[in-house]
Amino acid sequence: MTQITREDCAKLDAADPLAPFRDEFVLPDGVIYLDGNSLGALPKAAPGRVADLIEREWGRDLVKSWNTAGWWDKPRTLGAKLAPLVGAAPHEVVVGDGTSANLFKAVIAALRLAPDRRVVVGETGNFPTDLYITQGAVELMGATERRVDPDGPELAEALAAGDVAAVLLSHVDYRTGALRDMAGITRMVHDSGALMIWDLCHSVGAVPIELSAWGADFAVGCTYKYLNAGPGAPAFSYVAERHHATARQPLSGWHGHARPFDFTGDYVPVDTASRFLSGSQPLVADAALEASLDLFARVDMRRVREKSVAMTEMFIDLTAPAGLGLVTPRDAERRGSQVALSHPDPEAGYPTVQALIARGVIGDFRAPDVLRFGFTPLYLRYVDVFDAATALVEVVRTGEWRDPRFAERAQVT
Numbered sequence: 154m155t156q157i158t159r160e161d162c163a164k165l166d167a168a169d170p171l172a173p174f175r176d177e178f179v180l181p182d183g184v185i186y187l188d189g190n191s192l193g194a195l196p197k198a199a200p201g202r203v204a205d206l207i208e209r210e211w212g213r214d215l216v217k218s219w220n221t222a223g224w225w226d227k228p229r230t231l232g233a234k235l236a237p238l239v240g241a242a243p244h245e246v247v248v249g250d251g252t253s254a255n256l257f258k259a260v261i262a263a264l265r266l267a268p269d270r271r272v273v274v275g276e277t278g279n280f281p282t283d284l285y286i287t288q289g290a291v292e293l294m295g296a297t298e299r300r301v302d303p304d305g306p307e308l309a310e311a312l313a314a315g316d317v318a319a320v321l322l323s324h325v326d327y328r329t330g331a332l333r334d335m336a337g338i339t340r341m342v343h344d345s346g347a348l349m350i351w352d353l354c355h356s357v358g359a360v361p362i363e364l365s366a367w368g369a370d371f372a373v374g375c376t377y378k379y380l381n382a383g384p385g386a387p388a389f390s391y392v393a394e395r396h397h398a399t400a401r402q403p404l405s406g407w408h409g410h411a412r413p414f415d416f417t418g419d420y421v422p423v424d425t426a427s428r429f430l431s432g433s434q435p436l437v438a439d440a441a442l443e444a445s446l447d448l449f450a451r452v453d454m455r456r457v458r459e460k461s462v463a464m465t466e467m468f469i470d471l472t473a474p475a476g477l478g479l480v481t482p483r484d485a486e487r488r489g490s491q492v493a494l495s496h497p498d499p500e501a502g503y504p505t506v507q508a509l510i511a512r513g514v515i516g517d518f519r520a521p522d523v524l525r526f527g528f529t530p531l532y533l534r535y536v537d538v539f540d541a542a543t544a545l546v547e548v549v550r551t552g553e554w555r556d557p558r559f560a561e562r563a564q565v566t
């Protein structure tokens with residue numbers, strides 16, 4: 154097989170239907186950004202939206218904006234804009250709170266829907282907050298947690314016990330980048346009588362998702378990764394319509410009430426996904442999210458997926474000479490929009506990522522030994538993939554990472 158050249162990559166960029174989107178993002182000179190799976194780049198439309206909210210909606214129109222600027226309904230209007238990205242009906246998604254809080258609501262709502270089953274199954278390698286929140290939720294509910302490797306036979310074994318209320322899995326594994334068969338797993342979980350909660354943090358905005366068609370009961374996801382909504386941007390909750398009248402989440406605040414402006418003393422949840430809301434939302438942050446979702450409204454997710462697969466495939470091929478271990482599944486069908494590599498020397502992973510950052514190639518490191526590179530088809534070019542892969546091979550081959558300045562650990566890795 155002949156290796157792809159930089160000229161080949163430039164030709165692919167020239168023919169790329171998504172290429173114009175790059176100009177809609179702020180991207181610093183000299184940086185190849187392969188960390189959009191951690192914090193997406195800034196859409197150029199976002200600062201203007203945020204400024205408008207602050208200066209006009211807040212500064213001039215003051216409290217009237219709850220009605221005139223649609224502040225009260227923002228969790229629902231943003232949910233409706235996000236819904237097509239996850240294959241949901243507009244009224245099944247609400248934007249609000251953070252992923253951790255929304256996980257807590259979903260796990261407890263699922264346990265309450267299955268009072269005779271007391272086990273929540275999670276995955277051993279999930280992002281820690283999913284594990285910690287599950288621990289907190291089961292403790293509160295007098296339930297127990299079981300952890301499995303969902304990519305092997307353990308999940309089916311756990312379900313066979315017949316005591317599982319709910320399963321919580323990530324659609325794409327944050328560390329390995331493995332993409333799960335949402336339809337097949339959800340079917341298996343339902344066949345056992347349990348409910349299915351999906352965490353979409355590493356798939357929404359990167360991978361086509363069909364929550365309704367694939368039968369999910371609940372889902373959560375964050376918006377600051379592939380959805381480019383900015384640091385600490387609010388998360389979302391998906392609640393399948395069949396649970397709108399019955400799912401009871403524990404943070405029963407006034408925004409989830411059927412008639413919030415009656416100001417009565419008793420909680421009566423509304424019969425929509427809005428019952429997963431709690432209190433007032435960060436509307437300034439919502440403005441940045443809205444700018445990003447309006448951009449995504451013009452994006453064909455199938456094209457995003459095609460380009461993402463082409464880019465991860467290319468990066469895997471081009472970095473092969475570095476001799477690193479491939480942590481991400483080799484089969485593109487089972488891969489999200491990232492490539493995870495491991496260095497044979499466990500001490501080398503972190504400094505290798507730092508040496509790359511010094512060269513302007515920004516990826517990240519996830520303990521214990523994963524070098525993680527995210528691919529965001531809306532603002533990355535094929536030539537960027539080529540240059541990043543070339544830099545990685547050089548850093549590993551030359552031992553550039555051994556420079557002591559790359560070993561110093563920052564607070565956030």
Ligand SMILES: *Cc1c(COP(=O)(O)O)cnc(C)c1O
Binds near residue numbers: 323
């Ligand atoms: C990024 C991520 C989170 C983040 O949770 P926050 O509450 O936003 O800090 C949670 N779960 C997974 C799987 C993630 O990848």
